[in-house]
Amino acid sequence: MILPEHEVVIGEDEIKARIKELADEISADLGDKNPLVVVILKGAFIFASDLVRHFDFPYEMDFMSTSSYGSATKSSGIVKILKDLDEPIKDRTLLIIEDIVDTGLTLHYLVQMLKLREPERIEIAAFLSKPARRKYSSEVKYIGFEIDDRFVVGYGLDYQQKYRGLPYVIAIE
Ligand code: IMP
Numbered sequence: 107m108i109l110p111e112h113e114v115v116i117g118e119d120e121i122k123a124r125i126k127e128l129a130d131e132i133s134a135d136l137g138d139k140n141p142l143v144v145v146i147l148k149g150a151f152i153f154a155s156d157l158v159r160h161f162d163f164p165y166e167m168d169f170m171s172t173s174s175y176g177s178a179t180k181s182s183g184i185v186k187i188l189k190d191l192d193e194p195i196k197d198r199t200l201l202i203i204e205d206i207v208d209t210g211l212t213l214h215y216l217v218q219m220l221k222l223r224e225p226e227r228i229e230i231a232a233f234l235s236k237p238a239r240r241k242y243s244s245e246v247k248y249i250g251f252e253i254d255d256r257f258v259v260g261y262g263l264d265y266q267q268k269y270r271g272l273p274y275v276i277a278i279e
Contacts, residue, residue, distance in 0.1 A: 109269075112276035115258055116251055121274065125153070128231065128248050129160030132201065135247075136229065137163035139199040144191065146216070147171040149205030152262035152270070153233040153250070157203065165201075168192055174212050185215040195225045205262050206234040207249075210242035217244060233261065234275070251275075 143165050145154040158165065171189035200220065207213055217228055231248035238255045253275075259265045260272030269276075 109272075109276070110265075110278045112278050114274055115253060115256070115277050116261075116275040118273045121250070121261060122156075124250050125156050126160055128250060129157050132157075132229075132231065132248060133161060133163055136165075136199060136201060139227075140164050140166070141199045141201045141229075142193070142195060143167045144200050144202045145169050146202065146204045146212075147189065148270070149262045149264065150203045150233065153205060153231075154203040157231065166193075170216070172212055172216065185212050187219075195220065195223050197224065197226050199227045200225050200229065202228065202230045204230065204232045204246075206236065206258075207232045207244065207246055208236050208239050210240050210244045213244040213246070214242035234258065234263075 143154065143158060145151060145167065147169055148171065158167070168191045169189065170187065170191055173186045173188055174184060202216065204213060213230060220228060229248070230244065230246045232246050233250040235246065235249045235252050236255055237252055256277040257265065258275050258277050259269035260275045262270050263275070264270045265278060
């Protein structure tokens with residue numbers, strides 16, 4: 107794969123260790139809730155697949171796809187649901203798995219929308235967070251890493267649909 111000019115922001119071993127820690131924390135909190143793990147496509151697919159493989163409790167999975175970006179590196183401010191959940195969530199405990207919280211718009215919108223369906227509880231795990239960019243508050247309980255305001259790719263995250271498969275996170279200019 108041809109890589110752009112880049113700096114490694116989070117290495118492979120660091121990611122592996124942190125995912126295990128997060129999975130243990132989530133197991134302790136939600137292990138007896140039979141949660142519905144809701145993976146937000148496409149960016150969270152690698153994070154989610156590594157995370158759930160550490161779960162040693164019953165859970166179910168569903169997938170949603172949202173779009174707020176097109177192919178630019180700044181949010182358009184509009185969230186579209188491209189794929190909704192397959193099953194009802196009333197009275198369920200949800201664990202939403204997101205790739206990165208940037209302005210917070212996507213999660214803010216999603217949580218408001220899902221709350222209307224009356225789940226018992228909604229928890230959120232995000233691989234990355236850029237706190238400096240936050241405009242919409244959302245309570246993300248499980249955060250892999252906080253990063254500076256830079257555009258990053260790898261480990262599921264893309265630039266124009268590329269670089270998702272990198273096993274580490276790089277910043278591109
Ligand atoms: P938010 O709605 O502003 O929080 O943006 C969240 C979405 O923007 C994420 O789910 C990503 O798809 C995308 N995004 C934000 N920052 C980055 C980045 O640095 N790299 C790749 N995608 C990003």
